[in-house]
Amino acid sequence: MDDLIKQAADVLRNAQHVVCTTGAGVSAESGVSTFRDAETGHWAKFNPEDLASQRGFAANPGLVWRWYMERLYGSTVVARPNPGHDALAQLEKIVSKFTLVTQNVDTLHEQAGSTNVIHLHGNIGHFYCNACRTDYELRDEDRSADTPPLCPVCTGMIRPGVVWFGEQLPTAEINRAWEAAESCDVILVVGTSGVVYPAAHIPFLAKEHGARIIDVNPDHDTIASIADLFLQGPSGEILPQVLATMADGIIS
Numbered sequence: 063m064d065d066l067i068k069q070a071a072d073v074l075r076n077a078q079h080v081v082c083t084t085g086a087g088v089s090a091e092s093g094v095s096t097f098r099d100a101e102t103g104h105w106a107k108f109n110p111e112d113l114a115s116q117r118g119f120a121a122n123p124g125l126v127w128r129w130y131m132e133r134l135y136g137s138t139v140v141a142r143p144n145p146g147h148d149a150l151a152q153l154e155k156i157v158s159k160f161t162l163v164t165q166n167v168d169t170l171h172e173q174a175g176s177t178n179v180i181h182l183h184g185n186i187g188h189f190y191c192n193a194c195r196t197d198y199e200l201r202d203e204d205r206s207a208d209t210p211p212l213c214p215v216c217t218g219m220i221r222p223g224v225v226w227f228g229e230q231l232p233t234a235e236i237n238r239a240w241e242a243a244e245s246c247d248v249i250l251v252v253g254t255s256g257v258v259y260p261a262a263h264i265p266f267l268a269k270e271h272g273a274r275i276i277d278v279n280p281d282h283d284t285i286a287s288i289a290d291l292f293l294q295g296p297s298g299e300i301l302p303q304v305l306a307t308m309a310d311g312i313i314s
């Protein structure tokens with residue numbers, strides 16, 4: 063692995079434009095559960111697509127609301143950036159051009175100091191009306207409510223500002239991510255199973271345009287098979303080693 067770490071450090075150090083695309087795995091070491099690793103407890107018997115969708119919300123708005131409140135206050139709000147987030151914030155300062163595209167709905171990248179962050183799937187801390195789309199400021203009493211609060215404008219149900227299955231991704235963010243993938247010379251893929259499109263297309267798009275792929279994941283995910291460098295392990299351990307090796311290279 064040391065040789066792979068060194069190779070990755072060399073590739074990143076000499077890159078003109080690095081795109082980093084992250085998934086739930088980069089937040090795993092912050093205690094935020096991923097989607098397809100077996101969830102523990104009450105939520106294990108539910109399929110995220112039955113919860114994160116208009117169909118699921120219409121069928122059982124109370125269950126969906128409780129799932130988001132548990133994710134938001136059970137882990138996302140209390141979570142803190144881990145060394146993997148910190149390493150990516152440091153990488154942004156070192157390389158000449160850096161774009162971070164995340165599928166994550168937490169703000170751990172921003173809390174770690176990353177600035178140019180594109181959220182493809184929205185932000186779990188934002189809320190709006192599912193009917194009239196009016197923004198909504200969550201109240202303390204909403205956290206423990208069994209059903210979603212109602213919109214003060216139209217009495218529609220309030221929902222989290224995340225992209226649900228079957229919904230369009232935000233156009234501006236998708237265009238920025240596609241432009242970055244088409245123009246980068248290195249793409250760093252961190253902590254994603256690479257199974258949910260269109261986000262999963264980003265590494266393939268970058269490779270089509272000549273970029274080298276570095277994949278960081280404890281498991282052999284879909285991207286590992288097309289990666290130029292596959293660094294197998296948790297990002298909270300791997301990424302700091304890559305950054306430390308890059309710093310050594312700059313000093314010597």
Ligand code: APR
Pocket residue numbers: 084085086087088090091096097098099110165166183252253254255256257258278279280281283295296297298
């Ligand atoms: N470091 C790096 N990767 C990790 C770690 C870790 N410590 N722990 C787990 N992983 C990897 C897993 O091996 C897996 O490949 O993170 C990946 C998480 O995959 P998913 O749970 O599928 O999460 P993600 O790829 O972000 O899902 C994409 O699916 O449910 C939708 O909208 C949701 O944005 C999400 C999308």
